[in-house]
Amino acid sequence: MTDASLLVGDIGGTSARFALVDPNGSAYSNEMTLRCAEYETAAEAINDYLRHTNTPNPAVVCLAVAGPIVDQSVRFTNNHWSIDTQELQHHFTSSRVQLLNDFEAIASSIPLLGDGDLATVGLGLSNIKDKKEFTVGVLGPGTGLGVAGLSGREGSLHTIVGEGSHVGFAPETHIQFEVLKQLRKRFERVSDERLLSGPGLENIYWALQKIHGDPTTQITAAQVFERALANQDVYAAEALQLFYEALGQVAGNLALTLGAYDGIYLAGGILKRYPDQLKTSSFRSGFENKGRHRSLMERTPTLLILHPQPGLLGASYCARQLYQPASV
Numbered sequence: 448m449t450d451a452s453l454l455v456g457d458i459g460g461t462s463a464r465f466a467l468v469d470p471n472g473s474a475y476s477n478e479m480t481l482r483c484a485e486y487e488t489a490a491e492a493i494n495d496y497l498r499h500t501n502t503p504n505p506a507v508v509c510l511a512v513a514g515p516i517v518d519q520s521v522r523f524t525n526n527h528w529s530i531d532t533q534e535l536q537h538h539f540t541s542s543r544v545q546l547l548n549d550f551e552a553i554a555s556s557i558p559l560l561g562d563g564d565l566a567t568v569g570l571g572l573s574n575i576k577d578k579k580e581f582t583v584g585v586l587g588p589g590t591g592l593g594v595a596g597l598s599g600r601e602g603s604l605h606t607i608v609g610e611g612s613h614v615g616f617a618p619e620t621h622i623q624f625e626v627l628k629q630l631r632k633r634f635e636r637v638s639d640e641r642l643l644s645g646p647g648l649e650n651i652y653w654a655l656q657k658i659h660g661d662p663t664t665q666i667t668a669a670q671v672f673e674r675a676l677a678n679q680d681v682y683a684a685e686a687l688q689l690f691y692e693a694l695g696q697v698a699g700n701l702a703l704t705l706g707a708y709d710g711i712y713l714a715g716g717i718l719k720r721y722p723d724q725l726k727t728s729s730f731r732s733g734f735e736n737k738g739r740h741r742s743l744m745e746r747t748p749t750l751l752i753l754h755p756q757p758g759l760l761g762a763s764y765c766a767r768q769l770y771q772p773a774s775v
Contacts (some may be wrong), residue, residue: 451715512547588694649665695735712749
């Protein structure tokens, strides 16, 4: 590292990925993945990472976290960690400590992505690098559903973060209405995330069995994909198509809500693992089916992020913005 070490992380329910950032560089290095269950606290995991990489206390710690951030602290739903920026700053005597929503970090990575980091789904590549002003959206199903936006104005980037995954699901076809009716028997409220996530795909599969009056069996999202791709299960195939179609509808809603006509970027391991299925699915038809605004949606690009760690890449950008070198 040239002047100082900047530490970035991307922390989920199971794993924490860390890396180091050169303030004068354009990427990250020394990436390492640690299992959250093996450490009592995030600070212990960071200490272990710094020890393995022979790195002194970093000047900046910037962590992307999969959870709601309140007063720069987060309590994870799927692991026992909680993180408070003031406690971390005291522990590492770092000049700056910052928490980012994980999709805020992914949104921040978009201007740093190269053409090889993206695959088109429908229309061609977005050309935001050539624009002084732009607005894009980011959407990603995983353990949950991540939603964010990014706008560029006068050379500055501004992320747009909320809880868009918890908007109520709005069905647009007869079978979607029937799925919603079944899921309302199971959940107090049916949000987009109840369908558009790993557990959401499992919910769709369960609901389709109920609709057709067959005995219900609970299988994993991975099994739904396996059975559908092997043509072994008609409900798996139907669930997968409904999943992609509904994802397109929600992605289109996001574009209309944010005015993100410069592109909607799709993230997450589920989509990245099966890019061909996404491209040949009904995703794009669901995206474009916006009535009087169809022509607008037809011109809006949709792109799949292929970069292995966009969260770390975005956190790297944010860490550099936070870094303030000591005056000589």
